[in-house]
Amino acid sequence: xxxxxxxxxxxxxxxxxxxxxxxxxxxxxxxxxxxxxxxxxxxxxxxxxxxxxxxxxxxxxxxxxxxxxxxxxxxxxxxxxxxxxxxxxxxxxxxxxxxxxxxxxxxxxxxxxxxxxxxxxxxxxxxxxxxxxxxxxxxxxxxxxxxxxxxxxxxxxxxxxxxxxxxxxxxxxxxxxxxxxxxxxxxxxxxxxxxxxxxxxxxxxxxxxxxxxxxxxxxxxxxxxxxxxxxxxxxxxxxxxxxxxxxxxxxxxxxxxxxxxxxxxxxxxxxxxxx
Amino acid sequence: xxxxxxxxxxxxxxxxxxxxxxxxxxxxxxxxxxxxxxxxxxxxxxxxxxxxxxxxxxxxxxxxxxxxxxxxxxxxxxxxxxxxxxxxxxxxxxxxxxxxxxxxxxxxxxxxxxxxxxxxxxxxxxxxxxxxxxxxxxxxxxxxxxxxxxxxxxxxxxxxxxxxxxxxxxxxxxxxxxxxxxxxxxxxxxxxxxxxxxxxxxxxxxxxxxxxxxxxxxxxxxxxxxxxxxxxxxxxxxxxxxxxxxxxxxxxxxxxxxxxxxxxxxxxxxxxxxxxxxxxxxxxxxxxxxxxxxxxxxxxxxxxxxxxxxxxxxxxxxxxxxxx
Numbered sequence: 001x002x003x004x005x006x007x008x009x010x011x012x013x014x015x016x017x018x019x020x021x022x023x024x025x026x027x028x029x030x031x032x033x034x035x036x037x038x039x040x041x042x043x044x045x046x047x048x049x050x051x052x053x054x055x056x057x058x059x060x061x062x063x064x065x066x067x068x069x070x071x072x073x074x075x076x077x078x079x080x081x082x083x084x085x086x087x088x089x090x091x092x093x094x095x096x097x098x099x100x101x102x103x104x105x106x107x108x109x110x111x112x113x114x115x116x117x118x119x120x121x122x123x124x125x126x127x128x129x130x131x132x133x134x135x136x137x138x139x140x141x142x143x144x145x146x147x148x149x150x151x152x153x154x155x156x157x158x159x160x161x162x163x164x165x166x167x168x169x170x171x172x173x174x175x176x177x178x179x180x181x182x183x184x185x186x187x188x189x190x191x192x193x194x195x196x197x198x199x200x201x202x203x204x205x206x207x208x209x210x211x212x213x214x215x216x217x218x219x220x221x222x223x224x225x226x227x228x229x230x231x232x233x234x235x236x237x238x239x240x241x242x243x244x245x246x247x248x249x250x251x252x253x254x255x256x257x258x259x260x261x262x263x264x265x266x267x268x269x270x271x272x273x274x275x
Numbered sequence: 276x277x278x279x280x281x282x283x284x285x286x287x288x289x290x291x292x293x294x295x296x297x298x299x300x301x302x303x304x305x306x307x308x309x310x311x312x313x314x315x316x317x318x319x320x321x322x323x324x325x326x327x328x329x330x331x332x333x334x335x336x337x338x339x340x341x342x343x344x345x346x347x348x349x350x351x352x353x354x355x356x357x358x359x360x361x362x363x364x365x366x367x368x369x370x371x372x373x374x375x376x377x378x379x380x381x382x383x384x385x386x387x388x389x390x391x392x393x394x395x396x397x398x399x400x401x402x403x404x405x406x407x408x409x410x411x412x413x414x415x416x417x418x419x420x421x422x423x424x425x426x427x428x429x430x431x432x433x434x435x436x437x438x439x440x441x442x443x444x445x446x447x448x449x450x451x452x453x454x455x456x457x458x459x460x461x462x463x464x465x466x467x468x469x470x471x472x473x474x475x476x477x478x479x480x481x482x483x484x485x486x487x488x489x490x491x492x493x494x495x496x497x498x499x500x501x502x503x504x505x506x507x508x509x510x511x512x513x514x515x516x517x518x519x520x521x522x523x524x525x526x527x528x529x530x531x532x533x534x535x536x537x538x539x540x541x542x543x544x545x546x547x548x549x550x551x552x553x554x555x556x557x558x559x560x561x562x563x564x565x566x567x568x569x570x571x572x573x574x575x576x577x578x579x580x581x582x583x584x585x586x587x588x589x590x591x592x593x594x595x596x597x598x599x
Contacts, residue, residue, distance in 0.1 A: 058336075065330040065339075068346055069323050069558060072566025074354050077323075081347035085340060092336050109335050133569050189579060190572025197568070266392055267334040273449045275335040275392075275442070 033161055035100045041159050047102035048121070050162065051111060052215070052248060053150075054094035055122035058112055059256070060143060061088040062263055063130055072133055079179055083140070086172040093165045100161075113267040117257040123215060124247040125208035127256040134187055134197035138205050141180035142212070145225040148173040149218035181229050188233025195235070202230075202238040210242025288489050293419035296362040304488055308418050309365045310379070311490065316356035317374045317381035321555050323349045325389040326398055334392060338442065342395060345435050352428045359420040375560040383541060384471050386549030387463070393446060393456035394464070399439015401461075401468040401506070403432045408502045409472065412492035421490075440509065447514050454514075461510070462518045469533075470541045472499040478538070503531050 037043045064084030071077040092108045099106035125143060130136050151173060154166035187194040213219045230237050245251040267275075280299040287294060294300055327346045333339035357367040373379040384402055389395070410429050416422040446453040473479055473495040485491035493501075503522075510517050521534035543549065 062331055065343060068327040068330055068343075070562045070565070072562070072569035074320070074350050074357075076566075076569075077350040078347055078354070081343060081350070085343055085347070088336065088340050088343065092340070095336075112336050113334070133566070186576040187569070187572050190574075190576040191568070193568050194572030194575075262331050266332050270334065270450065270452060273334070273453050274445060275333075275338050275449075 033164065035097075035161060037101050038158055038160070043101045043103065046159055046162065047098045050094040050098035050101065052121035053147075054091045054098065054111060055120045056126050056143070056147065057087040057091035057094065058263075059120070059122045059126040059259065061085075061091060062259055063126070063136070066130055067136065076133075080136075083172075083176050083179065086169075086176070090165065090169050090172070093168075094162075097159075097161050097165065101159075109267065113264045117252055117260055118250045120247070120252065120256060120260070121250065122247050122256075123208070123211050124245070124251075124253050124256075125205060125212065127247070127253060127259060128205075128208070129255055131201070131204070132197055133183075134194065134201040135204060137180050137183045137187065138198065138201035140176060141184055141225065141229065142205055142209065142222060144173050144176035144180055145222045146212045146216065146218050148177055149221035150216045177225065181225070184229045184235075185233045188230070188235040198233065198235055202235065206238035207241050207243040209238075209240060211246050211248070214246060215248045288417050291415070291417075291489070293422065294417050295419045303484070304490070305363050307485060307488070308421065308490060309360055309363050311485075312356055312360040312363070312421055313365065313370045313373070314380050314382075316353050316360060316370065317379060318385065319349045319353035319356060320374075321381045321385045321559060322402075323353075324555055324558055325385055325387070325551075326395055328389055329392055329395050332392070333395075338392075338395075341438055341442075345399075345438065348431050348435070352424075352431070355424040355427065359418075359424045362420045371559075371563060375556055375563055377547065377556060380545065381555075382471060383544040383549065384467050385555060386544050386551045387467050388551055390463070391456045391460060393443070393453070393460040396439045396442035396446065396457065397460040397464045399435050399437075400443060400509070401464050402471070403436040403439060404506060405468050405471040405502050407432050407436060408498050408505070412498075415489075415492060417489040440513070443513055443515075457513075458515050461515045465518050466536050466540075467544075469499055469502070469536045470538075470544075472496075472502065474538060474541065500530055503533050507531055 037046060061084045064080050064087070067080045067084075068077070071080055091112070095106075095108040095111040098111060099108070104110075123143075125139060128135075128139070148170065151166040151169045155163055155170060157163045157166065184198065188198045189195070209222070212222070226237060229235075267273075281301065284294070284298070284300055284304075287298070294304075323346050326342060330339060330343050330346060333342050357370060360370060361367060370379065374381065384405075389398070407429060410425050410432065413425040414422055414429060416425065443457050446457050476482065476494045476496045479495055482491065482494060486494070507517065507522070507524075519534045521532060523532055525532045544552070547553075
């Protein structure tokens with residue numbers, strides 16, 4: 001048939017995997033980077049920081065993956081997946097760095113699949129269930145603003161690997177924040193219902209803000225974003241009511257364990273398998 | 276006039292040139308295309324569900340990223356295709372309504388359940404492979420926007436197919452349990468995949484006209500044969516058995532002979548009685564309904580902004596006039 005040529009060029013091996021954005025063709029995402037921990041950097045501290053930031057990203061990515069086939073519009077389906085993939089990519093790089101720094105040589109999957117909820121160090125805001133689109137957007141606004149401020153500082157971290165991961169992440173997070181800010185304004189301003197849902201989301205997330213600022217003091221940056229967005233959206237600033245406990249110390253809500261059961265189930269059922 | 280337009284249209288198709296959105300086209304051609312493109316778009320969107328179930332459960336972060344990106348690509352394909360349908364005067368929201376009310380169809384294959392992670396690999400290998408066989412000829416479809424969308428989609432599908440096959444290769448090199456999962460998934464997906472090409476030629480009512488219009492370029496049976504011929508050596512290389520005792524090479528024909536799919540099953544699944552039909556449309560309906568307030572809010576906000584911009588423009592205009 002006359003399409004054979006077209007077919008061959010599509011289905012037969014062409015070695016252009018590099019055009020694939022999400023790192024499929026390689027095992028070690030830090031391949032080729034000098035991974036020696038520089039003098040003056042405490043390896044245990046570096047590893048702990050990478051794990052905590054990796055956990056924040058992985059847990060958020062998992063929540064974003066839950067939106068798949070449930071988003072309010074196809075454009076949002078694509079955008080939420082993009083953001084989830086960015087965060088998943090950040091988690092992978094951070095776990096790999098943790099494994100090098102803590103001397104165990106563990107690979108990314110060891111951190112993601114073979115630790116229990118009490119060993120996870122993500123902030124609790126990341127693990128809360130998705131709620132409605134307003135809740136997910138407000139959560140994204142808060143976490144991306146906070147993480148962006150943190151990554152901007154980490155871009156000049158003495159560890160060259162973490163600094164490179166952060167520099168790459170800054171660009172991604174700036175987009176996440178913009179996406180969330182645009183939707184916050186649309187929903188805050190849109191209809192009575194969307195306005196009511198945004199107010200509720202701001203109130204529900206407020207108790208988890210204190211924990212973010214204890215982990216990394218980016219209060220000024222986050223409050224500035226919140227102020228700008230709420231003003232543009234005609235929404236009230238949320239009232240600050242910090243909740244005791246901290247995900248950074250392994251204290252989690254009841255929502256993390258089931259999230260991990262789903263994430264880890266297949267991998268743990270086949271511990272000898274390779275995927 | 277109409278006969279002149281009709282003659283021009285027919286000459287364009289006969290010369291293998293493209294029909295573009297503003298060209299005159301027969302009403303039947305337009306309707307057939309809208310139906311076909313919409314069904315294709317719906318298939319991409321419903322097709323996100325069976326695999327999408329496994330994103331949160333993928334057993335490695337690398338596989339999670341690959342699957343997440345693949346399902347995202349399907350949403351993108353749905354978007355291009357709805358846009359192509361819109362060039363023919365259709366409306367995305369209306370097409371979505373038709374889908375969730377069961378007035379328009381999607382590919383029967385997505386009404387089967389995904390029972391293990393091996394299904395993700397087998398779907399990539401079989402379902403994307405079958406989709407490629409179906410769609411590569413459509414890159415030469417007579418309707419320009421559809422043909423161009425298909426070029427992009429086929430490139431991505433072929434990437435997905437190789438990723439699915441690579442997952443299966445990896446699993447076949449793994450544990451016994453993994454090899455069993457792969458064979459089990461192959462057993463379950465083989466026959467439904469053959470049915471993706473539609474009923475046999477002697478029982479395919481719309482095919483002849485679509486072939487004449489060059490909306491469709493090959494018959495269902497030709498494409499099915501091509502898929503079987505392509506898949507058999509891949510199965511051998513992988514080390515799995517295709518569940519068809521009649522499958523064998525026919526030297527004389529230069530093709531593989533194979534058994535007859537259970538066409539009554541295809542009819543049942545197409546008419547809504549497959550294992551997951553209700554669940555698939557229900558999920559789509561729920562997403563659409565749950566998202567209604569978000570879409571309304573976006574429209575309301577856009578309208579308010581437009582009104583503000585209008586108001587500002589009028590004010591600026593008034594100021595200018597005062598100055599003048």
